[in-house]
Amino acid sequence: MKQKNTPLTMLSFYAPDLREQIEAMPEGTALIGISTTGQAITVDLDSESPHVLVCTASGGGSTTVLRSLTAQFLHQGAHALVLDPKRISHLWAKALPTVTHRGNVAGIHDALLGLAAELKRRNALADADALADVPRLIVAMDSANATLSRLARYWETFRSQDDPKTSPAITALEDALWSGRAARVHVILDGTPRTSVLGAAAHELFATVILARVTADTWQRLAPLAGPAPKQRHKQRGRFHVVQHSEAHETQAIWMTDADVVNWLTDPDDPAS
Template sequence: MTTTAELPKVLRFTDPGLREQLQALPASAALIGIGTDGTAIAVDIDHAPHILVCTGTGGGSTTILRTLTAQFLHQGAHALVLDGALLSHLWAKELPTVTHRGSVAGIHDALVGLAAELKRRVDLDGDLDDTPRMVAVLDRADATLRHLTRYWETFRQEDDPKKSPAITALEDVLHAGREARIHVLYNGRVTGGLAPTTREQFATVILARVSAGTWQQLAPIAGPAPKSSAHPGRAHVVQDGTASPAQVLLMTDAEAADWLTATAAGKI
């Protein structure tokens, strides 16, 4: 039986052969990390369209989002980065295929616009060959959704829906995004006003340093919560009801930005 002690001590973007390993993945896949048997643990968003990341303090959720987002951008996707903390994803702000929003008003408008893009793509009835894949990245998502609820209440009229249209838009994308090649990378516990059934839309869940209660909330069919590790980059990846320990790929802001700038310039 394998144990977490057999995981790599660290997995960095600069490791020999790592970039070649990323290049070998299908355009719809991204490397999450390496498991106890030394094999890659990846996610293919053609089959598991949305990804949930939830970690305790110091668990590296922002780094995981950055690493996954950078890989999809490298493969030709566009990204809508909703950065409620304003500072977590500045690495992506100047990239040509990224729309970065940080204010509550900006995030609200971006999600409403994403719902319109979802409808446009669905109306294409599968003719998406010339339409780039889109990833919507929500860091500190639960807090952001609570801010969106309060923002909507400041100007909601009597005949308007009670729920924020931005939150409704996100729910629509979670339920219909696969068909439209729009994918959500969500950092949080799926609270803040989302319907409880939206948790079921995340076929890949990455958990690190979470409580037993959070584990049971987000990965109930994977069994009891395993022992957490304080080692940087340690996580459990839950796919198909199975939790696999992993050493996740670590990519710095500068590495992500430089890699994607070189990609855009045709140097990679």
């Protein structure tokens, strides 16, 4: 699918025909945005990319991408766990019954322990061929670098001598990354997976990497097969490079506000929502 015009400005959810294009996406597939060549850039959680990594400089729009992608999967019937350490970046999530929103470190820790139990339950269902009736689960983690560091420190405050050194909350996230596809659990993570926290191969688990305003070193680490980093860093709102299959597509991502998401998901039949 292609758009006739190259996107030069913010790509609103209300752009002509865009909402219809989003709603026509197959289950498990979401529209990231439109490339500067007019190509629809999508992510397919089932056959291509079970997890998505978003990495931007401050103000680069990572929160917008997490919100847009999570909303699209929710529209398709998924449930979501939204980890929002700033507590205000994803207020839309508090208004939806199929979303669990957690902000403080204790709440995020407990939610990830719950994720571990859910992952175990889903894996058992997969063995029994009963997983098809279970909603897809999206785990959206904002500000992952700081969040994972806070989880590690939080665990140290009360772990006993016999407890594992690594926070069980961090282990739960690792397990979701490694085995989530088979359990219909998918991680959309904002940040740079640190080898000291998630292991040396963590970034390789993301077949879709969305980058904006990153340094050449970060580009080389997260997208080494896509060639050198672009010489020009776009300051335009919502402009990213989406790296898939070793190719980088300069893309204008979809812009959805908190109100857009809540209205669309609570009243999807209203064309003005």
